[in-house]
Amino acid sequence: MRQIFLDTETTGLEANNGDRLVEIGCIEMENRRLTGNTLHLYINPERKGNEEAIRVHGLTDDFLADKPKFGEVAQQVVDFIRGAELIIHNAAFDVGFLDAEFARCKLGKTAQIAGKVTDTLLMAREMYPGKANSLDALCRRLEVDNTHRTFHGALLDAGLLAEVYIRLTRGQDSLVIHDDEGGTGVQATSAAAVDFSQFTLAVLDPTPEELAAHEAQLADLDKASGGKTLWRAVLPKPAEAVAQ
Known part of the structure; x- marks a missing residue:
């Protein structure tokens, strides 16, 4: 052009x-x-x-x-x-x-x-x-x-x-950014569809210390809001979660 x-x-x-x-x-x-x-x-x-x-x-x-x-x-x-x-x-x-x-x-x-x-x-x-x-x-x-x-x-x-x-x-018509030498900083590629069902994701449980720290943080938020936090009504307490 x-x-x-x-x-x-x-x-x-x-x-x-x-x-x-x-x-x-x-x-x-x-x-x-x-x-x-x-x-x-x-x-x-x-x-x-x-x-x-x-x-x-x-x-x-x-x-x-x-x-x-x-x-x-x-x-x-x-x-x-x-x-x-x-x-x-x-x-x-x-x-x-x-x-x-x-x-x-x-x-x-x-x-x-x-x-x-x-x-x-x-x-x-x-x-x-x-x-x-x-x-x-x-x-x-x-x-x-x-x-x-x-x-x-x-x-x-x-x-x-x-x-x-x-x-x-710059970049209005393409996601490829041209460098000063006429090449491209990022090559345009077409990504194939990935079947994520083939992957098994690891679930890491919190340690007792991490649970305690998290509960302390929630307690501080609960106190600051005057007891109006909603998660207390819908989430089990850490001890109940561990028992389950």
Whole structure:
């Protein structure tokens, strides 16, 4: 299975009101192994950036001025994500911006180009209801090191998302845990039905000392409950049990 961890940075929060993409980061994984194939693009948004957005990602208008416009790299993005499962944190946001950019280029919608879109924010909310589930919060909870994240960057965040996703889904589809060398820590085996009637289990009787200690413990419980313990009514006393 080919999966793409994808993140974007934008000029603002509203694709429907003219905000544009300024960065795309994609990291490829196949069969739960990162392949090393990435796509990282800075994009000239053809408009000024929002100051608050720039404080988040650090991509200034001057920096982006000589970068390619989306139309110049659109086919490159399509070719990289085509047919893959896109894994995105808060997918509605990124897909909304991708859809707007693809529409300008008459390339269809993201869901038509990719094979599937999976939102890790929705996954995390199901797994950790009532808790903070931002990417930073998940990194802390799942012990993914994000101390080098001073600015939001699309490729950096896609890499963090890959680590978070692998930890979120480890063991979800199988009881076999993969080691770092591609092997398995536990081999999958099928257990044959066992006829337990063929076994004779030994029964060990308590010693007098063990019976006395047990009775003392029950007496303490009986005293603490004000004589309301129920086992006195249904169980024989140790002396009666021995006599039987």
